[in-house]
Amino acid sequence: MPSDGNVPDGSEPVRRGPTEAGAGDEILQVRRLVKVYRGAATPAVDGIDFAVRRGEIFGLLGPNGAGKTTVLSIICTLLRPTSGSVTLCSQDTRQSPARLRGLFGLAPQEIALYPSLTAWENLHYFGSLYGLSGRILRKRIEESLALVGLSDRGDARIDTFSGGMKRRANLAAAILHSPRILFLDEPTVGIDAQSRNLILENLRTLRNGGTTIVYTTHYMEEAETLCERVAIMDRGKIIADGSPRSLIAAVDGCSNLEETFLCLTGRHLRD
Amino acid sequence: MTTLLATIRKELLELRRDRAGILVLLVMPMALVLIVSLVQDNVMQATGETPIRVLLLDFDGGFLGRAVEKELRADAGLELVSKRSGEITEEAARKAVVDGEYRFFILIAPGTGAALREQVRRRAEDSFVPASKPGKRAAPATVPGLTIHFDPAVQGAFRTAVVNSLRRVMLGIELREKGAALSDTIERMMRQGPGGGIPLPPGENAEKPPPSIRFELDTEPVLKLGEAADSGGRSPGRPTAAQQNVPAWALFGMFFIVVPVSGALIRERQSGTFRRLMTMPISLAGLLAGKVIAYVLVCTAQFVLMVAVGAFALPLLGTSGLVLGPEWPVVGIIALSAALAAACYGIMVGVLARSYEQASVFGAVSIVIAAALGGVMIPVYVMPRSMQAVSVVSPLAWGLNAFQEVFVREGTLGSVGPNLARLTLFSLATLSVAWWSLRKSRYGE
Numbered sequence: 121m122p123s124d125g126n127v128p129d130g131s132e133p134v135r136r137g138p139t140e141a142g143a144g145d146e147i148l149q150v151r152r153l154v155k156v157y158r159g160a161a162t163p164a165v166d167g168i169d170f171a172v173r174r175g176e177i178f179g180l181l182g183p184n185g186a187g188k189t190t191v192l193s194i195i196c197t198l199l200r201p202t203s204g205s206v207t208l209c210s211q212d213t214r215q216s217p218a219r220l221r222g223l224f225g226l227a228p229q230e231i232a233l234y235p236s237l238t239a240w241e242n243l244h245y246f247g248s249l250y251g252l253s254g255r256i257l258r259k260r261i262e263e264s265l266a267l268v269g270l271s272d273r274g275d276a277r278i279d280t281f282s283g284g285m286k287r288r289a290n291l292a293a294a295i296l297h298s299p300r301i302l303f304l305d306e307p308t309v310g311i312d313a314q315s316r317n318l319i320l321e322n323l324r325t326l327r328n329g330g331t332t333i334v335y336t337t338h339y340m341e342e343a344e345t346l347c348e349r350v351a352i353m354d355r356g357k358i359i360a361d362g363s364p365r366s367l368i369a370a371v372d373g374c375s376n377l378e379e380t381f382l383c384l385t386g387r388h389l390r391d
Numbered sequence: 392m393t394t395l396l397a398t399i400r401k402e403l404l405e406l407r408r409d410r411a412g413i414l415v416l417l418v419m420p421m422a423l424v425l426i427v428s429l430v431q432d433n434v435m436q437a438t439g440e441t442p443i444r445v446l447l448l449d450f451d452g453g454f455l456g457r458a459v460e461k462e463l464r465a466d467a468g469l470e471l472v473s474k475r476s477g478e479i480t481e482e483a484a485r486k487a488v489v490d491g492e493y494r495f496f497i498l499i500a501p502g503t504g505a506a507l508r509e510q511v512r513r514r515a516e517d518s519f520v521p522a523s524k525p526g527k528r529a530a531p532a533t534v535p536g537l538t539i540h541f542d543p544a545v546q547g548a549f550r551t552a553v554v555n556s557l558r559r560v561m562l563g564i565e566l567r568e569k570g571a572a573l574s575d576t577i578e579r580m581m582r583q584g585p586g587g588g589i590p591l592p593p594g595e596n597a598e599k600p601p602p603s604i605r606f607e608l609d610t611e612p613v614l615k616l617g618e619a620a621d622s623g624g625r626s627p628g629r630p631t632a633a634q635q636n637v638p639a640w641a642l643f644g645m646f647f648i649v650v651p652v653s654g655a656l657i658r659e660r661q662s663g664t665f666r667r668l669m670t671m672p673i674s675l676a677g678l679l680a681g682k683v684i685a686y687v688l689v690c691t692a693q694f695v696l697m698v699a700v701g702a703f704a705l706p707l708l709g710t711s712g713l714v715l716g717p718e719w720p721v722v723g724i725i726a727l728s729a730a731l732a733a734a735c736y737g738i739m740v741g742v743l744a745r746s747y748e749q750a751s752v753f754g755a756v757s758i759v760i761a762a763a764l765g766g767v768m769i770p771v772y773v774m775p776r777s778m779q780a781v782s783v784v785s786p787l788a789w790g791l792n793a794f795q796e797v798f799v800r801e802g803t804l805g806s807v808g809p810n811l812a813r814l815t816l817f818s819l820a821t822l823s824v825a826w827w828s829l830r831k832s833r834y835g836e
Contacts, residue, residue: 230663
């Protein structure tokens, strides 16, 4: 059980660490966000607030069905919120979604690539849609493939790739246009340790280059080592947020983020 | 524009990689055209049991029209509509056939009945000649007779059956008239006494017993049946198997693009690619237009190959080939319109279907239904009336009617315009449904 006694009943989230940065330093602000799907009895997202600062890696954690993907979909202009607001790069996503779409990149949970096309052809297509062309497009494709360790496999079809290579190619497509903020939905699920390690290294490289990263994961160890801050979601609410270290310290008897996560969200199955 | 071009390129690249899919798309319809055209070369006939609507223009207004009408009404295979002079013009009747209201019309010209009776009377009299002076009779005259005007799209064996049936009717009427005329002549001859009123050669005594009279039955029909070139007075010939089947099955093959188009969209949605695309700074309209243009190009390639099979492969196999004729640009425009309709319909199915199974089964079955309704498998005019009414909503019917207008009736861009407009409206409507459905999931559209 948490030491401060206000979790995990969900009524008061744990707040540990510098969650309130200056407004000018925040690239993403989510305010009182609510999403109720048609016909659903309970909201998928239930009035959450959080902010992400420029240049940080922010982890959105939670069990299955917690609402993480719904939050990412709303931020990425794929879903309309029922209420609340999302401000990205100082602009409300509902006011100017078309303009904002060029500022962020998304690597969906699925391998969102065309399997019968080569990695190069996939990146060429997506790069063209981002408005890149000619030499600049070719340079960005080469850089993206190099970053994910696929320089020598650019001419191979995606359906010949291993799971780890597909994940890396999926990431390459999201960073092709040098986005200011990168959203990653479970970017390391189902791949070997080597590919996961390479992807995490890539994310640090991108962060060091100034890219803000928001990502969801089920791997707590990964989030603990990579993220400056995390928010733990459960049943559509944020039940805790802060730096991994501060969250671990706030819950009695927990020595790592996974134990803290289980203490906060419970051990029962979420199907 | 970048979205459009990039999407066209990507779709074509994907298709090129799917060699089995390309084979299915291009080779199967070609095989279909080849086989169906060969199979139907000698068996193009209407086998339906639905009555065929026929128009009888009785401009004679006498016994002949009544007799023809009575005989035709006795035929359960025909639904006869009879009009007199003043009720309709010959030109209006031609238009009614071109518009598909009737499959053919029969014209009885004014005075035909009277001319028939006069000719029959003369022939009856000429049939009795003195045995001593057989002489050489004058060639029998004929009367204008009846004229039948077919819709050129009516298939060959069906025409033959109709013409033969009508000839039997006319022969029956003529025989009755001949019988009556003979009866009258014999009665008159008997009343006129020995010699029967037949002029005797000089020197022969009228008091002598009557000379022997030889009866020569004139078997030459008096009433002729003429067949007009076509209902619209434009086409010189009848449709061949290739003219019927190549455009019909080409359309069928083109519309089957709905399966790969919808499948590609479903795969994009299931793989998350579409989700990625929707987060990109592109317009939904541009994305859809790119897909449509790519698949229109594929459909057009399909059509060109199928026409090539009809024009060059069929003659090599001993049957008549497809002749595009001077209006080939109009054929191209029809093909493009049909390709556009097929691609847009495929996009709509792909957007609305929830799974690949739904899309492939619904897409394929709906095309087979539309093809059946549209007259690809059997001509619309032999369908039950209710099905004929439904067939007007089939895009394949619009395409097929337009092709037949050009191939069979020497139609022009103007005459196929209404069907082109229907195909274009169908394309816009289906694409709009797809766009509207997708934009719900993405705000800012």
